[in-house]
Amino acid sequence: MSVWDRPAPPNPPVPLDRGQIIAAAIALADEGGLAAVSVRKVAARLNAGPMRLYGYISTKDQLFDLMVDEVYAEILPGERPGDWREALRGLAHRTRQAALRHEWLADLLGGRPALGPNGLAVTEATLAALDGLADVDTVMRAVETVSAYFTGAIRREVADLRAERATGLSKREWQRASGPHVTKMLATGRFPALSRAVHDGTEVAAEVSFATGLDWVLDAVAARLTRPAG
Amino acid sequence: MSVWDRPAPPNPPVPLDRGQIIAAAIALADEGGLAAVSVRKVAARLNAGPMRLYGYISTKDQLFDLMVDEVYAEILPGERPGDWREALRGLAHRTRQAALRHEWLADLLGGRPALGPNGLAVTEATLAALDGLADVDTVMRAVETVSAYFTGAIRREVADLRAERATGLSKREWQRASGPHVTKMLATGRFPALSRAVHDGTEVAAEVSFATGLDWVLDAVAARLTRPAG
DNA sequence: TCTCATGGCGATACACCGTATAGCTCCCCT
DNA sequence: AGGGGAGCTATACGGTGTATCGCCATGAGA
Incomplete structure (x- = not known):
């Protein structure tokens, strides 16, 4: 045959x-x-x-962990950052960009400790950039605080983005156009401060809002890093 | 019959x-x-x-939204807060406590805009507490920044808590006891700063770390709220 | 009081999911 | 040439969210 x-x-x-x-x-x-x-x-x-x-x-969950770690490779800093502030700011922005390229990352961010090789490498690079600026505990607190901020901010940004995409309306258009449920809520008069905020607030680009909050947090960190151990 | x-x-x-x-x-x-x-x-x-x-x-997702909004009822401030700082700090701590009572909340926090009645009420109360301290946009930025921080911090805390529970080891015990994967990684010498942090760092209670970072962020916010429109 | 419509409820069904188990097939080494 | 082992596949189980449909019990109208 x-x-x-x-x-x-x-x-x-x-x-x-x-x-x-x-x-x-x-x-x-x-x-x-x-x-x-x-x-x-x-x-x-x-x-x-x-x-x-x-x-x-x-396991499937392990596959998710591997996916996240793969994306952490995109987050690794390219060159050695100028100073600690640039390092943290860069980390935040690169993470945000990665989450905009891979929106599902927002669902996973912070959901599990990032212990893969790339995740550890990112942490290593970050800690190295802050090394010696203050005692170890202060440095840890600084990294954790900044990470908590940008993790939360990225999640919210992606959540809003999806909501806009689903309804076809930007947050600002809600009150006018139709926002079927929220508009009615605001119309009840039970949320005056919120109504005023929606009505009088300026619609600002997501990146600007992200960067602004980030700068505030970085300022706060700076105050502890320069003074020895606040 | x-x-x-x-x-x-x-x-x-x-x-x-x-x-x-x-x-x-x-x-x-x-x-x-x-x-x-x-x-x-x-x-x-x-x-x-x-x-x-x-x-x-x-839909099942709507059920999740309803669950979250139900928990927001536990987060609503009991009495009118003394000042804006107390309001934001209280909000953060009540959210954290709620997430410790209902750990699944950490999986949902920030995943979708909180537009239920209780979620809106929480936002309303928060905005009301900051009303008039600065222009609307600055106030919004302040609330968003603080929310991003505690959302991210809570997610990480719960993630760590679950990891500890799963391995039976505290983060500190990792390196010594067995941390099957991480220990090996640290032993490679490729993560010197991280190794030092794990080795020399003090193990601090989660609530303390949460409160510390929160205070830093609140200080940053204070700097923008008192000065008119930084 | 008898009849009919209606609306809420249950059963059934479909397509899909993660993964345990067990068998088969092919390759390599002796 | 034969035996062992590894890696792949088929099958199967118990679950999932939800669309569809038929029934029954109830309330309204005659």
């Missing part, structure tokens, strides 16, 4: 490794959000059966 | 309303985390078929 008589194996199965799995998962998430990532779909994109992935991955 | 001869309907079906559904869902989440909340399980807890809930709720 020649090779021609016997049918070729249905899948000429390409070797496959963790990296391809992570890349496929990220592609799916970029296209359709985290909800579009399923073990079956990732496998399908690699011409593999679902169970094949479990040779490289132990 | 008397009433006694005819068997009672198997489920004496209690009327049921949104509040009971939300309460049941929260109870499930408190016990087993967000993952333990399924439409079927919530319904079962109310002696109802799954489809019954869809008369009161349109």
